[in-house]
Every structure is written in C-alpha cells, then in structure tokens.
Amino acid sequence: MSHHEMSVEDVRKHVRVYLLVLAALMVLTAVTVGVFYLHLPIAAAVLVALAVASVKGTLVACYFMHLISERGLVFWILGLIAIFFAALMFLPVLTDMDSAGV
Amino acid sequence: MSDHAHSHGDHDLPFWKKYVFSVDHKVIGVQYALTALVFLFFGFSLMMIMRWQLAYPGRPIPLIGAMLSGTLAADGVLVGDGYNILGAMHGTIMVFLGIVPLAVGGFGNFVLPLQIGAPDMAFPRLNMASYWVFFVGGVIMIGSMFTKTSGAGSGWTMYPPLAVTAAYGETIWLVGMVFLITSSLLGSVNFIVTTIQLRARGLSFFRLPFFVWAQLVTAFLLLLAFPPLEAAAALQLMDRVVGTSFFMPEGLVLSTVHLSHLSGGGNPVLWQHLFWFLAHPEVYVLILPGMGIIAEVIANNTRKPLWGYKSLVYSVIFLGFMSFIVWAHHMFMTGMGTTLSTFFQATTMIISVPSVIILTCLIISLYGAAIRFTVPMLFALAFLPMFAIGGLTGLPLGLTASDIQLHDTYYVIGHFHYVVAPGTIFAMFAGIYYWFPKATGRKMSDWLGKLHFWPSFIFINAVFMPMFFQGMAGVLRRQYDQTEQLAGAASHGLTLMSSWGAWLLALAQIPFIVNFFWSIWKGQRVSDNPWHATTLEWAAPSPPPHGNFPAVPVVYSGPYEYSVPGVSEDFCPQNVALEA
Amino acid sequence: MEPHPITGMYNGKFGIWLFLASEVMLFGALFSTYILLRVGAPEGTWPQHGADILNVPLAAFNTVVLIGSSVTMVMAWAYLKMKRIGMGQLFLAATFLLAGTFLVVKYFEYTEKFHHYAVFLNARMAVEGYEGQVTTISGHLAADSPALTRASNTGAYQAPEFVILEPDPPKGGGDHPPVVRIDGAQIKRLSDFGPRHSTFLATYFTMTGLHGLHIVGGMIVIGYFLATGSRFASHNLDKYANRIECTGLYWHFVDLVWIFLFPVLYLL
C-alpha cells in the first residue's frame, strides 16, 4: 500500500513498530559488540557479525524504508541489484583464485 | 505526471533561462548534442595528428606541428608522451564526451519524452543539472591535456601502476571522470523514471518504440555499471593524491629508485576488474542507442513493421543483462587460468547470440519492403554490414586461444572501431538527418547528405579495414612508432592507407557541417510529420513547444503500423484509432 | 502526484530508489576491494582485528547514534503524516543533531590517528618492553623529537636524522615501555596512522570518509528542509511529507551502510 490514503490511526501503528524496531536494533548492536569480545575463531566471528548485520539491515530496509509495504517493479530492480552485487563480490575470487601458476 | 511540465509559462522566459539554463528536455537535448558533436570533432582531430606520426614517424607535422605545446611536440615532431596523451584523450573524448552524451544525452533527451507522449522528463531540473555537470566534467577532462607537467597519457583505460606514477594531468583526468559519472547517474535515474512512469495512456511496454527500449536498457547499464568505476576512480585518486597503495604492490622500483615510501600491499589487477566491470557494459551503452535509432529509421523507410519486434526487445534486455558478466574477457592475458577463462569465454559467446538476432531481425525487415533510400536510411543501411563486421571480428578476440596472438594488436582497434565508428557514429548521423525536421521544422538537404554519406562510407572502411591485417601481422596498438618493430615496419604500407583514409574522412565531413548549419536557417520547411512516421514524436508540432503536445496523446496501436492492409495511408500513427 | 500503478510510487520516490540502487553498487565495489586486499595481504601487513588499531567503543557509540537518527527521521515523516508539522520539524532537528554528533565523534577518531606514528625499520631490532625483535614500532612522538618534514614529490614523511618515540604498550597490554631513540639510518618508512600507513587504514579512511561525505550531504538536505520546511508544509503538506520520505529513504540507506561498515572494519 502506498502512504497516501493513510489515516492517523495507521500512522500511530507505524510509530509503535518503529519503536520496537529501534529496540531490536539496539539489542543487536549490543550482541555484535559482545560477541566480538568473546574472540571467537575468525570464521565464526565473520559468520556472526555478518549475520547480525544482515538482520539489522533487513529491519531498516523493511520498516524504516517501508519496503515491507512496497510492491511491484521495485522488487525486480532490487533483485537485479542483488545479482550484480553478487557479481561484484565474486570479483576478489576472480583475482585471487586460478591465476595460473601463482 | 511531472509536476513541472504544465507549471511554468514558457515563452516569456528570458533568453538565458530559455536556451542556456533551460529545464526543457528538448533544449537540453540539443545542448547535449551540439556539445557532443564539438567534442567528437575535437577527438577526431587528435586522432588525425596521431595518424601523421604513424604514417611518417619522426617527421614534422604539417601546418599545426609548430602550434603544439612543449609536452606534446618538439620542433613540430610529436613526442612519445604527446602521442600517448593524444591517444588517451582520443579514447576518453570519443567514449565519454562524444558518443554517450550524443546518443543518450542528445537523442535520449530530445526524442524519448516525445516518443512516450510525455510533456517533459520526470525531473527537469535534475536534467539540467546533469547537462551542466557533464559540461564541466568535459572541460576539466580536456583541460587535463594542457597541464604544465603533461596530461593523462596512460590510455583511456588508465591502468595502474603506470597511471598512478604518471604526471599530474592524470589527477585532473580522474576528477573530470568523477563529474562525468555523476552526470550519467543523474541522467540515468531521470530516464528510467520517465520511461516507466510518464508513458502516455495506452502506451503499454510492448507498444514502446524500440528506441525507447534501447534507451531504457542503456539507462540501467549506466546506473549500475558506473558506480564501480566511480569507486575505482576514488581509489586511484587516493593513490595519486593521498599516497595510499590500493593498486601498488610492495617493492616497486621506478627507474632504479625503490619506492620505499609506499606501504605496498595493493593489487594492480583490481583496477582492471573494477574498470572493465564498467567498461564492458559501457560498450553496450555506446551501441544500444545506435541500434534503437537504426530500428526507427529502418521501420520508417521500409514502410513495414519491424520483423520480430518482440525478439528485438527480449534480445536487447538480454544483452544488457549479459554485459555485466563478460568483463574479464578483456583480461585473458593477465595470467588467467582455465576455469575462469572458460566461464568468460562462454558468456562472451552467449552474448554474441542476441546481437546476431537483432541484426537478423533488422535485415529480414528489408524483405518485402518498399525501401525509400532517404539519407537517414542510407546511413542506417550502411550500419548493418559495418556493425556485422565489428561484431564478427569480436569472435577471435573472445576466444582465449586466438586472443593470445591478437590481444593488444591492431586487430582489436579495428574490431571495436567497426562497432563504434561506422557502427554507432553512422547511427548518430542517421538520427540527426531523421529527427532534424522535428527539432527545427526544416529538412536537411538530400544532395549534401548524399555527398556526405558516400565518401564517408568509403573512407571509413579505408581507415579501419587495414587494421585487421596489421593486427594479424602482429602490429601492436599504442605504438608511437610502429616501424620500430619488424611487423610494423613490414606492414607500413597499410599504415599509410589508414592514415590517408582518416584525413579524407575528415574532408568528407565538410558537407555535413555545411548542410547542418545551412539547413537550420535556410533548409526546406516541412510538415510536422515529413517522413510519414507512426511514432508519437511526430504527433507534436515541429519544433515542439514547451510541454510538447497541445493535447495529451492517447495511444491506440503498436509503434510500427506501416502499410496496414485496407488503410488508405501507408502508415497509422500510434495516436490515431484504426478505422476498423 | 499520485503513485504510478506499475511501481506503486510517485516519481521522486522511485527516483530515490534507483539512486540507492547505484549507491549499492558503489559501496559494493568498495567492500569487494576490501575483501580482495585483505585476502591477498602479505603476511603481517593486515591487523588481525580492526580493533587492534581502531577504537571500538567510539564506533559502537556512533552506531547507536546513527540508528537513533534513522528513527527520528522516520518519526518526522510519521508526524507530518499525522498533520503535526511542529513535531515533524522537531524530529527533523533531532536527526540533524544526531548526524552532527556522529561527525564530531568521527573527527576525534580521525585526529587521534593522525597524531599516532609507526616507524618501519630496515632490520629487526630489539626494543625494551617488547619480547623478541620487532620490525615496526608504533607510538607517539616525544616533545623533543625533531619536527617531521614531508617530501615535496611524494608527500610522504622523510626519515629524519632521528626520532624519539614513546612506544605503545606491547600487544596484550602491559605498561608503556621507556622512550626509544631511533636513528634515521634504521628507518625504512615513517608514517602516521593515516591512509598511507597500510592498505587496511587506506581502506578504512576511504570507506568511512565516503560514508562521512554521505552524512554531510544528508545534513545539507535536512538543514534545507529545517529552514524552509514549515513554509513549504503550510501550503502543500502532502508534497512536503513526500520530500521528507525521500530524504528519509536516503538517510536510512546511509545508516544501513554504516551497519555493515562497523563490524567489517572494526570487529573483523
């Protein structure tokens, strides 16, 4: 739904959601930092850190950026971005692996 | 609906608001086109100077030799650095300041909103901003040539460490590049929003003219491919200005001086990846709008619907998508092993298929047609075989094994010039002759047009055809003096042919320049739809007023309803309901 | 300006989303640069954790600040939707202040780095307070150490005839070792903890710097709406709310980038 024909009530609901999301983000931030001081092995550390970051990112995108209530073309475009972003992330692999003999 | 289109009263604007800082997409389009044409001619002139050095190495350049500055030439003879600077600037100018602004900024801006029945672009002020950012970027970039310590001379690809250790002009080049990238980003956002949100009622996606599709895909390429280059440019600026080592490995020694002040730890190949991640899609940015124009002109002058309109559309979308995953075929010689090279060879072969489809559709459209050999049509027809040659010669370069011998030779130069010079630039000429009446209300002279076409067609082949044979013989690109090497010395005759071809090609442009300016004021007045075309731009008055259409058009039919059986006229404009 | 049936968005909003798409590719390129350089980094040139060099508490604080600013931003929009312009502008102001706070903290983080030096030695040498021999010593310049000069052509510090350094405590804690005097002849390279120091810090400064520029950009826009907002809103509230929504989309994205920058640069 687009935000034009929103009643004051709807907005109030939104506001409550925003505060919940805020709380969640704060907790997750605490988690990331806390986990860091546990000094996990590197693989685990990377996994946790990125997982938590992704969750936080998703929360921001879905609720603050209203992605959850969007529809239509924008998702196709975001999907496209996801693919090309993956291609970009594939790039370090390219330079590193499989340069013959090196 | 754009919230600006209807708002401002247009005709009472002061001159500078109406023609200089205008927000009208048509004025901006013309501004783009004229600026780009000037840049194109400048870039062409640089190449003509280089061709002299190649044809007559070490001999003073006639006429202008004396005028060239210290960093470019010594007593009338081009110097090595000068040659490299001209080479780098020729590439940069043609690609970033010439063709893209003309094809996208010029034709896109002028034609696209008209073809979708919109009163203007979605963000007119943004549109103006993107033109002026482009303009400033262009001036900065050309300015980089004239720095005291010598300009950017590491090729348009700016490979580090050479580019990082090179003279100061390089920094200015990078700054200019950042401006140009910003401009394209603003532009592409504007194009996509306009195309998707401002289409006239009834103009569904599969009723869009092919030109609009081409522009839409191009806009996506610009939007998504340029940012990585922007990042790369930022990193190279850091390396040059701040002294970081993103692209600088440990233990570099420059003419026996150990660069121990660098932290090292960087990777020169990283730049190539980021650069080609942009630059391969960029190749399609150069060619797709051209294809769009060709499709329009061919449909109009064959007087029949394009053959396989839908497969054209799907092909162009597929092209756009694939162009993001072929980039490393520019890097086969960096020490790539079998796994990766296989992947990128495969994608490269795959991407050639949609190009073949597009070409086939266009040529089958000629079958059973009623061809009008107008000047735009001549250029459009010439485009087809020229582009075919350009495309086919890409094959041996896309296969790693044959690339071993051909990489970095003149074969490559021949290949991509066939795509962009007799390819895209001919398409641009077709577009100029085709839409000139819409922009001015007057037609360009046919006679001068043909006088422009035939010599151009002959000489442009004289320039580029020899390059394939030189490349085969092993003549390398970016050589200040080819005869320094056995292969170059042996094929010096072909070099002479290319050079003379280039200079004669320049002469062949005179009729165009004369025709262009003469026709603006003295050209034959024509109706709003002189070509009897179907697409919406011809439903607007010539030249279209601010806001384009007297009444917002409604679309009833597909883009190319020509020679519909049982209809009196041989064309049915999109905005006219078919008499059934 | 009604939302378009196909995208469900009005032009401005759709435009911002497209712009953000390109931003994803921009930062994506930088992240992949980070990965590439880290994976290929020569032995011992890349810190085990960013935290070995960087200040985690400050960054964590900044994370909280930025998340907070995201909430105030979206609140501003919500109150405008509730037709309460005053509250809307108030939250906008809060966002502006939080953004300012973020930059101030970053400023302190940066300056700290520029007053902290590393001396890379030609050969291993023993330094009191560190076990074994070291190839680099980091610390702060003592007051009586000669002033450093930069080479005109490269801009890098020239090795002075000697430096007097107050070394950092060795890794794993311990107290400050005594001051050391290092002879110019022993010095291979001398650098502050700025971008020149190493590819890690180069990446850190480039990424956080670019992110900082985005913050500044956002503040300019928000500042503009703070100044002109109430007048704008009074004659077209819906349109103003949309402008704030678009600004918000951008602002949340900037927040989102930081949410990834923080762990990647500081914690891993």
Add this chain to the structure above:
Amino acid sequence: MPPDLHYGRWSPPDFSLHGHNIDQLIDVVHVFMLALFIPWGLFFLYCLLKYRQKPGQSAQYNPVKAKISKYAEIGVAVVEVFLLVGLSMPVWAQYKNDPPAEDERYTVRVIAQQFQWNAHYAGADGVFGKTDASLITELNPIGLMEEQDPHAADDIVTINDIHLPVGRPIYMRLTSLDVIHSFFIPTMRVKQDVIPGMEVPIWFEIDAWALSDDIRGNMTAATPIEKASWYKLRHHIFAEDVVTGDGEVMAAAGDHLGESYKAGTERIAELREAGVKELVMQPRHPLQVVCAQLCGNSHFKMAAQLITHDEAGFAAWQAAQKQAVEFEDF
C-alpha cells in the same frame, strides 16, 4: 625447413610447437566469419535491389514466415560452441595446464622494467641468486645479491637479449619492477601480461630447427630498389656485399641502411644512382620480444632480441658469459 618466413603477411612465421594450433583456430574462425557474412551480405544486397519503393506498390504488412532466421541463429550458436569447446579450450588448456617437469625444462627469469627486458639465468649451479629491490642500479638492473648470496656468483643477467635453447621446454618466470608490461613473442605465439608484485610463469617450446642465425638467412628477401623504403627496411642488413658493375663495393654484407629516415633515404638514393637494381637484405634480429601493454613514453621501443641456440651453442654461450664475469673480477 620453414615454409614462408616473412613478416607482414597474414600472420608472422611461427617457430613454437604450440603455435600452429592457435593459427589454425584463427583461420577456422575467419572461415566461419566469411561463411556467415557472405550469404548474409548477398541477401542484404538482394533486398536492397528488389524492394526499393515503386509507385502504387506497398510493402507487405504481414511478417514473412522466416524459419531461416531461427536456423541461422541456432547454426551460429552451434558453431560457436564448437569453436569454444572443440578448439579454443583445448589449445588454451595445452598452453596453460601442466607445466613441463623440473628436470627436462630450462628455467629463466624475465624481469621487465621501463623500457627494457632483463633476463636472469641461473648459471652453472642451476639455482637463481636472491635479489633485493634496494640493490638495484644501472649496472645491477635486477638487484642481484652478488656478495650476499653464493648462488648469485655464477648467475648471468642480460639486458634486451634473451638467449634460449631450442628443442626443450622453456619455463619462463615473468615479473615486473615498475608498471604492467606484456611479454609478447609474435613468432612464438606467446603473450603474457607482466604484472609487478606477482610472478607469472609461462612455458613453451621452440622448434628444434629454429636457430636465429638460420632463420635470419631464410628471411633474406630482395626488394626492387624503386620499392625500397627505409621505414620497411630499417631493421635489415645486407645479405651479401653490394658490388657495382665496376667492382666498387657499395655496401658490405651486414651493413644497414642507416639510423635515421634521412640517412636511410639518402643511402637508398645513392644505391639507385649507382645502378643497383634490388636490395637483398635480411632482418638483423629475426626474432623479437616486444611489449604489448602500454608502459610509458618509450613503450614502442621496448623490444628485446631473442637469440636461440642448440644445446652445444647454448652451453658455449653460458661458458663465454662466465668467462666475461671472471675477467671483470681481475
């Protein structure tokens, strides 16, 4: 003996074992291109001639049922798959995979710099001496640790001359001191970017008969004097003495036309006036190693001479080098 040893034809002569595969691929691809382009072009011309607009005759609205296009596209795809899987990938694999065994290959290091090719040979002990960037000088271009490392004592370093044995695999370790170069031997079908900060190995084998001295002889060609141009012959030397009717020696075998365009052109004029009909010349150095990647203002000059020996000749050359080194010690 070699078939056709001339530069400037379709492709330069080839003296490597793997080269003919690459040439074959290039030829096949071009045949395919023509097979595609010619019929396509004929159809194009046919349409242009047949379907020009005539009064009272309109174009046909309904699309032609052109199965042909589908077949054409499938055909193209199939041939491309063949080119890729059938030709390119095997050749590339042969060129890139499984390097020759330690014991049978000859290993040489090539260190590129602006604007010269330095070759580093292990010498008698077969072990490369260590190098150090901070030791690099004009005289020691690769920073060989002559004092510090015993293995360096018998190492040989040559500048812009690369000596290689024929008839056994060459294993070449390429690196660069400054910028990216590209190591290219046109007559060996070998090309590899040379990137600072990394050492990339390549390997190839030179035909057993391809000794540079023989090749020079085989490249002897006669140019009619009126066709002679300094640009084309600047790297050539006279194959035999040029003697005029009255027995005067105009040019001795091994002479060249001169260093500059001016000098060379005057020399040619002289010879013409002296009644010389044709110039029988051969390239001074028939095998060139060139730089294929723009590397600065003298990139075009960055060429080394490849000098190939049989085993005996190569051993002799190495010994001679060692001699030279010892003399320096005195």
